Amino acid sequence: MAEAFPRLFSSMRLGHFSIKNRIAMAPLTRQMAEADGTPTDEMVAYYARRARGGVGLIITEGTYEEERFGCRAYLSQPGIANSKHVAGWKKVTDAVHAHGAVVILQLMHGGRVTDPRCLAKGEQPVSASATQSGGWTLYTDNDYEKSIRNIKGDWPKVTFGPARALTIPEIHLVADGFAGGARRAIEAGFDGVEIHGANGYLLWQFINPKTNLRTDEFGGSPENNVRFARLVCDKVRAAIGPGKIISLRVSQDGVDDFVGAFPGGVAYAAAIGKALKGAPIDAIHWSSFNYLDNRDPSSKTPMSTIIREASGRPLITNGGITDGPGAEAALTSGAADIVAIGRPIFAQPDWPYIVRSGAPYPWAEFDRKYVIRPPLDYGLAYPAGLEDPNWTATW
Template sequence: MPTTSDSPKLFTPISVGTTTIRNRVWLSPMCQYSCPGRDGMPNNWHFAHLTSFAAGGFGLVMTEATAVVPEGRISDRDTGIWSSAQAEAWAQVVAGIHERGATAGIQLAHAGRKASTYSPWGETASGTIPTDAGGWQTVAPSPLAFGRLDAPRQLDLTEIDALVDAFADAATRSIAAGFDVVEIHAAHGYLLHQFLSPAANERTDEYGGSPENRARLLIRVIEAVRASIGDAALMVRLSGTDWSDSEGERWDADACAAVAARAEAAGADAFDVSSGGILAHPDIPLAPGYQVQFATRVREAVSVPVSAVGLIDDAACAEQIVTSERADAVMLGRSALRNPQRVNEWAATLGAAASFVPGQYERAY
């Protein structure tokens, strides 16, 4: 691999809390819908899928959205970490990621009103899975349906308390499984984002109304997870905007930045900023790096690292994002699926001094 005296910034280490990650190109969480037993257990697919990116040079390898309770799964084929058996299965995946030199992260999630849906592939049906076909009643801050999915039931205060405990317990299992980074999923229209956004939260109690009230559950979850994982790295994924043209109060970049500042004070070590998910059919101006602006806005409000994601498919563009300090790291999703060796290729393209290529693959470079 070509080398220079100074590595591009993209290929320099970065610290998230007490965890040092070998570079600034990270794998975005991507749902696989690959638990055929419908039991939330990660399996050989997840091992091969995630360890391939570690061998491909990624600094941080994130799991898919991993449910903290069975009812929190997007589909019945999602992974979970609500049991010790699941944690033990994840430990094998984590060991494989570590063996290939990468940092292992898990994204803890609850889908809320977007749960109990058919997998987007391998099924003949779509939409909400009926309860008599193995589905379940979904829950949310308010009984507002998402698109054509079945309407959820509104959570009561006791259930909200239980959810905080579920996130904390899942985080404890994650650390026991060996994960270096725990990420709380509060984006893409899933449960914690549903509480944050006025488009999905019409509550009139302490979890609704004002921005402070709507953020209450997320802050409680961050505090509980922080208490359960000690000084391990804690990230939060946020949607920078709902892409709404509503004239009233809305979830936008400024609202996201304000919540990020509160989340940092509650214990968050870093943020992963995406967008959308609350509205069923938003008008999104897709273009390379179209979401970087939201990461930059959050970065202005916090003092911890912020990663950007969204159609970042070019090494020079990714390097410019971090050198211009619009974000501290970039996350790749579909680009990584197309080529798990993407990071090693970028290192060669940019002339990085540090090589993350396993010895077994060096002949390719």
């Protein structure tokens, strides 16, 4: 049978690993861990199910790497900060590897958008500069979700406190924290890590000129804004050695800035890509809700194409890719080497199988109830009424 999407279903190398196709599962925060950050058996089942669906690469949800500096961003967020976390994640990596997928752990630091309930009493969140996010922790805006949780009226919002600027010695300590988390991730059986420099969290707060007001070597120009993320990449590479995968995720918008755009548009993205040239990473991951929309009226070129060209690094692109033709086009247009699929693979673990079979994929409208630990059985979420084909990926 001729392959309908030959590029999508071709293998490639990342680090020392062979990825069986160009489909990555995008990182999706699930808040399903124990209160102390230990991954649960529910998480093992969730990831194993999606590995069985045939994705080549799984990038886990954002995970905190240490207990200091307000790193932990969410309640029930998993950690990789101690040996108990390592043991919990080992079950996930074993289950995922049994289905032939490569799996990397996303390491993140919440920075100024850390849930205040995760901070010690009186502890201030940290950021690039002394700023305060105008956002609030992610909650549902869905009436059904409210009714099943018996919430009347407005959903209670938890806002973020004023952040203080990290000192230069602290920047190095936080980078060491990422490196320690990466070392433990490898101990837990991961094939590498993704460093979260996107979506409004700490490294994004440095990369983004809107939140980075520094005048030292960690601010004031695209090269300086990226310096912290590069430092993290360098320390993580030194910690885990060559061969293991390192991806760096970047974006222009964030959880407290959903419509955000880079000041400077594509020119700023190009400068970031250039600043990352030669970084010891295997891929850059562009995060968005629609990779075709670069939010720069002066250019139609997707940001991922710009960064891929400027950095010379393999590019994972993400955002709004829902079907085979869309995924294949992202790969053949120069925008990406891998596509990362979030909501569709969350809702339909067999997305790769469905796409390859040529069956139409009925897009299930995303519901924000999935943002917080759901009281619903999402594990059997077949919103389109599709049957579980009980198949094994053979590519």
